Amino acid sequence: MDDPVLRVQVRLTERDRTLLGWLYDHGVLTSFQIANALFPSLDFCQRRLRTLTELRLITRFRPNRPDGGSYPYHYVIEQLGAETIAAARGERPPRREHARTERRRWTAGHLLAHRLGVNQFFTDLAGHARSHPGTSLDAWWSESACRRPGAFVRSDDPVVLRAYQPRVRPDGYGEWTEDGVTVPFFLEYDTGTEPLGTLVDKLDGYTALARHLGRVWPVLFWLHSPARERNLQRILTDQPPIVPVATGHRADSSSPAGEVWAIAQAGWYRYRLAELPAS
Template sequence: MPDQVLRVQSVLTTRDHLLLEWLTDHGVFTTPQLAHALFPSLDFAQHRLARLTALRVVDRFRPFRPDGGSFPFHYVIDQLGAEVVAAQRDQPPPRPGYAKTNRRRWTAARTLHHRLGVNGFFTDLVGHARTNPDRTLTRWWPESRCSQTGAFARPSDPVDLHALAAPIRPDGHGIWTTHGAQLPFFLEYDTGTEPLTELMRKLIGYTQLAAAGGPRWPVLFWLHSAARAHHLHQHLATVALTVPVATASRDHATHTGHSPAGPLWQLHGSRGPLTLADLAAVMPHLANHTQGPGCPHQR
């Protein structure tokens, strides 16, 4: 019987491999998210995604809307795709039935909306960079990798920091590069359902990580609304912050047509609005951003 992984690898492009890695690491994406980030047009994306589905390297489902109709296709990794990624990474192959279990988990997940929101933030950055060659999302880590023991320790750090389980659970971590200036950041994606006191509580972990010798990177709150951002800054004014905090709102982004890379960010204690590149410029200590192991582009 021919090796299915070898067979399918002969027809996969570099972009296809990146898409499969994203699905493995970040779970689920919609057609518009993948089209914006990776393809020249929605039509081109739909045709290629249909081909990858036929090859059985990706799978898809389409949730129904409560008020009728359906959402766009949602893509997840299929079994053969997971085997391709494992071979590329020199890892053991996934267990039989892995993809079916993964697909079922996402179709029933109460966190689906949140995960798509997080992934949309990062695919918006990648899409912005695709049409602006001087800008790059150099690193993209999911929550699961951020929460690993020693995820943000450097090889030269003491053993106790390597052993430290990060007291944070960001929704993602990235490094945004503009003209060589880099902004490493933690992302907190807000759906608007949690009390503001819960958002404030999350900052305790970042403070503890910095106090233990970990990175003091800005925490970016991608908030539900501009009103919520205003109220969060009122709460921030009541505490002594030891890590940088910046906020932006999705309703403002929609109204202005800006991606998360654009002039949407309000750094607490500073004037705004700022772009992600501006945030790097006003925090020169970020030039020493080497905490955490190096990783390949987009991983």
């Protein structure tokens, strides 16, 4: 076969395609994130990653720690991997410099830590689903996918799709299913650098979206500490949100699928992700 895309397609498993799609859509994943989300063991994962690297579908880099040592390997998609995913989706081939541009963005960019944090949230959900029958991560949209004209609109009318531009800029959109119950949600991943008032102001866009769509999905604030969560809850208690809001913190490394979500409209009691209100 002269076409490199056709040559590698026959060597890919469904799990490989899932991984390549994630890297194409979400930029960068660590070896630990990939192993947790998709593989039964880290060793098995590393062997497969080496194979995909040798096929020039993905590549890796390893940032240095400021205090010495290095982080785990970080994986990004190669040009052949990007072209393979675009072909599988029936999309136009990515520009020739797509993979190089993305690689430079994540190896040199200041956005790496935030993107890895967002991706950790979703790969934690995928890892939970892998080991818990009856659960599944049915959708994982990137920030850029959420900003596309017509995103979230249920319509086959191209005029309607082009006319509607979402005002929200979530860090991700997901759909989580547990025991037959599916909850769509928006993720706001907090690093602690923005004023809490800025977080609250984001809810105006979600309120406008809910009114436009006639549907309401919870907004999840995934905060970096219990103290910051409590402070945000105080503000939301004084300024009750119109859309459902749930807060959680990642300080104790609990799964975001678990009973970690406090709901503004329910006295800040904790609920599982699948128990959050959506309509």
